[in-house]
Amino acid sequence: MNINILYAALAPIVAILLGLLYIGIGRKIIARLQRRYGPPFYQQYIDTIKLLAKKTVSSHGVFFSLGPIMGLAGSMVTLLFIPFGSAAPLLSFHGDIILVMYLVVIAPLGMALGVGEGSNPNGSIGMARGLTLMLAYEVPFVLALFSVVLYTHTTSIAQIVQSQAGEWSLLKFHGFNWLTFALPISAIVADICLQGMLGEKPFDQVIAPHEIASGPMVEYGGKYLGMMVINHALHIYIETALFVDIFLGGGPVWFFIPATFSVFILSLIINGVLPRFRIGQALKFYWGVPLILAVIGIIYTMVVIK
Amino acid sequence: MSILNKFRGKSLWMLHYCTGCGAIEMPPVMTSRYDMERFGIIPMATPRQADILLITGYLAVKTLKRVIRTYEQMHSPKWVVGFGACTVNGGMYWDSYATIKKLELYLPVDLYIAGCMPRPEAIMDAFIELRKGISSGKYEGWKKYIENYDWYKKNQAKLFDVKKWSVNYE
Amino acid sequence: MNFTIGHLILVIVGAGIITAIVTKFNRLSGSITALLLSIGIAFVCFYPAFHILPISFTTGDYTFIFNLSTLSRFFLMLFSGMFPLVIMATVSTKPKAHYYFFFYLILASVIGTISSQDLLSFFFFFELMTLFSYLLVIYKKRAIKAGLVYILMGIIGGLSLLLGIFYVFWLSKDFRISVEILKGSYATLFLLSLPFLIKMAAMPVHIWAPDTYKESEDVYTAFLSGVLSKLGIYGLIFFWFTWGIYGLSAWGKVFDVPVTGYIIAWIGAITAFIGAVYALLSEDVKKLLAYSSISQLGYILVGFGIMSSLGWAGALYHTLTHTIFKTMLFIVVAGIIFRLNTTKLSEMGGLIKKMPVSFLTLLVGIIALAGVPPTMGFASKYLIYSALFEKKLFLLTAVVFAASTAAFLYAYRLIHNIFLGPLKTSLKNTKEAPLPFLIPSLILSLFLVMFGFFPGVPLEWINNILMSLGMKSIASTFTTISTSLGGFNGLLSSSIFISIFGIIFILYLILFPKAKWVNDKNTFTAGEVMHNTDLLTYSSHFYRFLEREFGLLIKLSVKKLYDNILGIFEWMFDVARKLLYHGNVNGYVWAIILVTLTFVISFLIGGLR
Incomplete structure (x- = not known):
């Protein structure tokens, strides 16, 4: 228990470092996809430190400043409720998947307040798009989770991780406990939704630098932008960790970190080769095929458990 | 603060103010052929996020007002790079009534890239020089702008033919 | 005494x-x-x-x-x-x-x-x-x-x-x-449920709600929407309980839920979703809240319709939550309308600096409305979702979840269009809403946050009700709620959020340079200065792209259906009128003779018998 509290205190720092590293390596991989050399893998750390070391910043009001802080706090509290593989359950015995689904939105909503006070229409449009995108992907995603709950008879993420536990060793591979193999359709749906959650192409309407000048970030600079970059890193960690915990069985540290990374890289590679949807198209897309697939996944689950 | 300067030098977010013909030299620099991202230089959408203001080519008097506003919206430390002969001495527009001749009268230019137009190699060279200079603390134009604010404002007002000129957000 | x-x-x-x-x-x-x-x-x-x-x-x-x-x-x-x-x-x-x-x-x-x-x-x-x-x-x-x-x-x-x-009396004397x-x-069930569905503005019979909420006196709307509509759920529980869950199950079950309850749950879910969509597309602040009220009462119907103890606990919990936050939101908005004399969202904007207290209370209100943790809104959503998960009602879950995500959209729109964005030039001299509006909303927002930290406290009362109705109580302590599937700790999650927020805030104040305050004109507009900051307002048709996607839904409104039915009736009566009142004297004479003859003949036949 005490060890767990220590882990919980360390978790945000680890998550930030991991998330920034993922983005850094991701930039390198995208560069290679585009036949460029690409920045060094530690570039994202440098960028973040540089942003935090800016000497001046401008603020449009109290909530403009509080927005990124609220976002950061929201992300940190969320990641405490997502187990770090099977190595450390953190606080996930004190809150389940429904809590996590709602904790995840604290960060964007907190940020939305700040963005709104920024009095720039680009930011507001970005937020409107972001919330619409959330409306789009949450519905198939919750159905994918629903089939997991049907299969495991629990909403607690820690117990879902436990239910997939096998003997983990370097020699033996026990991936066949994974829910990905038990519920393949739901896993696919969840991965499609992950693309929207991470805001990667074709679902990067929120940022859309060429249309709305990086949307929510338009008025933010310096330390605020630094906090937002950290928040983005945390966000990547949270979403991928959630996916790995639920569908890839969590696993020990040596599996968990590469697994989260590869989930991120998968969506990044899709990002690398696709253009952007219009926001309405994104909604239509998510409420089309993935939704039908999710329903099929649930029916499949019902058949399997019988 | 030399350590922080090292970080600043290695992460340069750029706002390219593409008014002139020089902008056409930027795409090769950004994309696979020369790939400026390997030096941590990426284009940014808004001045709030940017570190470098890259002025590619001539500036009309009217455009200069926008550039000055953009520059003042950027957060320090920030640097200005003049690109092409037009920013150095007017270049081929040296006798035009509508364009400015010397950018450094109005904004603290840290680095010029001479040429009409400079090749991508020259741009890359300039960026590497800028990177080195920032890391060693050589380029501090933004401090110069604050110290000599009145002088810059006087020059700007003279150009715009008004008594006093400020960005004026009131 | x-x-x-x-x-x-x-x-x-x-x-x-x-x-x-x-x-x-x-x-x-x-x-x-x-x-x-x-x-x-x-x-x-x-x-x-x-x-x-x-x-x-x-x-x-x-x-x-x-x-x-x-x-x-x-x-x-x-x-x-x-x-x-x-x-x-x-x-x-x-x-x-x-x-x-x-x-x-x-x-x-x-x-x-x-x-x-x-x-x-x-x-x-x-x-x-x-x-x-x-x-x-x-x-x-x-x-x-x-x-x-x-x-x-x-x-x-x-x-x-x-x-x-009367039907009950006829059956049982x-x-x-x-x-x-x-x-x-069936008949008594339908007849005795309809008035309460009307009171709760469920979807086919909701047509009174938007206009009534919009046009009635601003403060009274708070009572009408926040409080009086709850009589609907009281009446439903009051009458349905008489049948008992087992009595209702006599008609068969779907997914382990009585058919009648399942139908009510679907009515609720559709109400919740369509209400939310209309709310996020409305251009009037009171209409937005009215549709939001319709939508939120839909959740209560969903919880009620599941007919399990978790569902009813969710319904009652959401009754409490919705009463508190909707009363508060309407009171805050009444205060704003009192100062602004307009209800149009496009005529508001940037009031955060003028009305900070109203902003804070509205913020707490919409966080509760969205059901996000540090407020009690989450607990009620949690109970309803657990009930849906427990009964494996996946399609209902999808619709309800879509509705509650749409609630984020209109909640953000509400706070954004009133308080955020650049200050409208016409609102430069606006003052904070008067104290009588602020005090009740502050008290209510305090409750919302307090019960967010201690979600088990209201559940204690609700457990008493459930036990008096002969249902299982929900396992809970002051700070936690746990179900057969999982549980959460309200105090832990909320206090961790607050403490992390505090730590980051202190670090932010110590480590970093102070921000320079800039005004609305000093925004990124590609170097241009917007001398008229009203042009920077993004407020009317906030979700225009959704208007395009939900176009079909908007066209197919229930009100138009009623109008069409009315039109058919009017046409029928018109035809009848034209047949009878055609203005031809001969015709009238013949009609009189015909009717008299009919009477006489029937009288004769009856007399002969």
Whole structure:
């Protein structure tokens, strides 16, 4: 228990470092996809430190400043409720998947307040798009989770991780406990939704630098932008960790970190080769095929458990 | 603060103010052929996020007002790079009534890239020089702008033919 | 001290009369009288040493019974607790004498409704409530047309209730509610549910709600939407409980849920979703809140329709949550409208610097509305989702989840269009809303946050109700709620959020340079200066891209359906009129002769027999 509290205190720092590293390596991989050399893998750390070391910043009001802080706090509290593989359950015995689904939105909503006070229409449009995108992907995603709950008879993420536990060793591979193999359709749906959650192409309407000048970030600079970059890193960690915990069985540290990374890289590679949807198209897309697939996944689950 | 300067030098977010013909030299620099991202230089959408203001080519008097506003919206430390002969001495527009001749009268230019137009190699060279200079603390134009604010404002007002000129957000 | 419900109702009516007389002489002292008396009434209802006794009296064969069950006590606390807060908000609007009089009469009839244990007095008080609330709806001249729809739907509901009661009497020869004979009668179930579905503005019969909420007096809307609509869920539980869950199961089950409950749950889910979509597309602040109210009551119906103890706990919990936050939101918005004199969202914007307290309370309100953790809104959503997960109702879950995500959209739109964005130049001299609006909203937001930290506290009361209804209680402590599937710790998650926020905030203040304050004009507009900052407002048609996607849904409104049905009837009667009243004298003569002949012949035949 005490060890767990220590882990919980360390978790945000680890998550930030991991998330920034993922983005850094991701930039390198995208560069290679585009036949460029690409920045060094530690570039994202440098960028973040540089942003935090800016000497001046401008603020449009109290909530403009509080927005990124609220976002950061929201992300940190969320990641405490997502187990770090099977190595450390953190606080996930004190809150389940429904809590996590709602904790995840604290960060964007907190940020939305700040963005709104920024009095720039680009930011507001970005937020409107972001919330619409959330409306789009949450519905198939919750159905994918629903089939997991049907299969495991629990909403607690820690117990879902436990239910997939096998003997983990370097020699033996026990991936066949994974829910990905038990519920393949739901896993696919969840991965499609992950693309929207991470805001990667074709679902990067929120940022859309060429249309709305990086949307929510338009008025933010310096330390605020630094906090937002950290928040983005945390966000990547949270979403991928959630996916790995639920569908890839969590696993020990040596599996968990590469697994989260590869989930991120998968969506990044899709990002690398696709253009952007219009926001309405994104909604239509998510409420089309993935939704039908999710329903099929649930029916499949019902058949399997019988 | 030399350590922080090292970080600043290695992460340069750029706002390219593409008014002139020089902008056409930027795409090769950004994309696979020369790939400026390997030096941590990426284009940014808004001045709030940017570190470098890259002025590619001539500036009309009217455009200069926008550039000055953009520059003042950027957060320090920030640097200005003049690109092409037009920013150095007017270049081929040296006798035009509508364009400015010397950018450094109005904004603290840290680095010029001479040429009409400079090749991508020259741009890359300039960026590497800028990177080195920032890391060693050589380029501090933004401090110069604050110290000599009145002088810059006087020059700007003279150009715009008004008594006093400020960005004026009131 | 002991007294009966009759005394309580008489005292409330008396308080109404006193307030009306005082208000006749002086508006301000009338308002203060109203406030003090309402606080007194709330105190009487809340103070544990006062025992409210049942009462019954017999006239002829019939016995009127008034008794407060555990369920009624919950609603009594809700109604009498909200009453003084709403009355407080009326102080600065200085209403006329009859406004307060009707307000008190509404409270009296509501208390009569929830305490009556026999059908006739239930009907009597329920109808009185509809009548008085109608009289208050048309307090403003602009609301007469909307009020007509309101009273029409009220009458339909009342007639349906009366028919149901007669049908029950026909079946059982008894007006008491605890009769076994109701089992298996579709007609009574339908007739006795319709009035409450109308009251809750469920989807096919919701048409009165948007206009009535929009046009009625601003503070009264808070009471109408926040409090009075809860009578619907009370009535549903009150009547449906009579059948019992097992009685209802006699018609068969879908997914382990009684068919009737399943239908109600679907009505609720569709109401929740479509209400949310209309809310996020509306351009008027009160209409947005009205549709939001319709949508939120849909969740209550979903929870109610699942007919499990988790579902009913969710429904009752959300009843409490929705009462608190919707009353508060309407009061805050009433304060804003009081200062701005407009309800259009496009005419507001950037008021955060002018009305900081209103902003904070509205913020807490929309966080509760969205159901995000540090407020009690999450607990009610949690219970409803757990109930859906437990019963494996996946399609319902999808629709409800879509509705609650759409709630983020309109909640953000509400706060963004009123408070965020650049300040409208026409609103430069706006002042903070007056104190009578702020105090009740601050009190209510305190409750929202407090119960967010201690979600188990309201659940304790709800568990009592569930046990009195013969259902299983939900396992909970002060800070946690746990179900068969999982659970959460409200205190832990909320306090961790607050403490992390505090740590980051302190670090932010210590480590980093202070920010320079810039004004609305100093924004990124590609180097241009917007001298008219109104052009930077992004507020009308906030979700235009959704208007395109939901175009079909907007076209297919229920109101148009009713209009079409009305059109068909009009056409039919028109045809009949043209046939009978054609203006030809010969025709009339022939018609008279024909009718007379028919009478004579039938009389003859009858006579011969």
